[in-house]
Amino acid sequence: MHIFYTPDITQNTYTLSEEESKHCVRVLRLSIGSLVNLVDGKGGFYTAEITSDNPKKVRLSVQKVESEFNKRNHYLHIAVAPTKNIDRLEWFLEKATELGIDEITPIITDRSERRVVKEDRLIKVITSAVKQSIKAYHPKLNDAISFDAFLSQSFDGDKLIAHCIDSGSKKYISDLIHPHGKYLVLIGPEGDFTPEEVNEALNKDFKALTLGNNRLRTETAALSACFEINYINR
């Protein structure tokens, strides 16, 4: 069944935007009586019937509501340095949304080649993955922020940092986190975090993790951490 993202749904009826209405009637060829699914991004999964197929404003009547649809059993926040080639960050956002993530923050680090991101474009990528993979929860994308400003905030839960600097004190994620917990993972840029940035994080009680012996690109490391944490909590 086709799915629409309707974050502003509040009642038992809903009117699609002009763009979505056109898509619904002209492209999907849906008409009065057809059933569609709606997700509000906050856990609500709706089944609704088309009651008016006006190609400028399709009206829907909600038939069924499920709340906390496929609610996740942990909370994962990944703060990642945007890749020089933005496609790689967009790819990470799509895949992480499919596999399961709750919050993403682009962090601008000392060695970041890319220091500006267009959040609205990235949110579109996430929303499209939310619909494609039928997620009732929409991952939250924060505005890009400098590494220092980000670390000056306080976070609860398990705090981890992935870096490539040789040190004997790295552990696997499975040895660092509490099951069904809240997690924040820092992933550096192509050139890695600086030793100063790593120390700053360690001084704020972040634990150094290893993702294994493979040399991974930034977006692969971020997805790998996302995968491991979902796997451990499965």
Next chain:
Amino acid sequence: MHIFYTPDITQNTYTLSEEESKHCVRVLRLSIGSLVNLVDGKGGFYTAEITSDNPKKVRLSVQKVESEFNKRNHYLHIAVAPTKNIDRLEWFLEKATELGIDEITPIITDRSERRVVKEDRLIKVITSAVKQSIKAYHPKLNDAISFDAFLSQSFDGDKLIAHCIDSGSKKYISDLIHPHGKYLVLIGPEGDFTPEEVNEALNKDFKALTLGNNRLRTETAALSACFEINYINR
């Protein structure tokens, strides 16, 4: 240190191709005395010194050879239906090479929208990931083959198929495979395998796996299987 892929290296000296020579001298600005790394794709990892920096034929003298460099402790073969958008398959090949894979076969299934792939283009993607992630072993890409012809071959080791058809008999990969073994995993196209294809595989002793409750795209499912098998054998 810069790395070159030299599958045809046989002696203690090697001459780079005209293209690689030009790249080495004109782009990387390397000259006589500079050290570079070479990988032969069969486990050999070489350190070599530039003895001639002729931009048409750079000559190298091998200083050090490591064999079975970062040899993997299992053998993973993934047979995946090529995605309609070939970028998605290329993305899978790059990421699987980074994370660890030994063999890939594009399989043309009943519901495959893409029935032709350009293997040479895909091999370039793999080689570039091999160099970027410093792998001494080059994953093998087989020619595309029909699902039926592929299944008519014989395989040893654990044989798995990922499909979306409801059935109570699916298990997690961790409950299906032997550690440090040889594995073959079948991943279907956007529209999934047909019930007939699934039965054909089950009749040939393939076991049905589940990757969890997420609805994953073809390339995400393939990478997810690759990730799980590497994780279990870590």
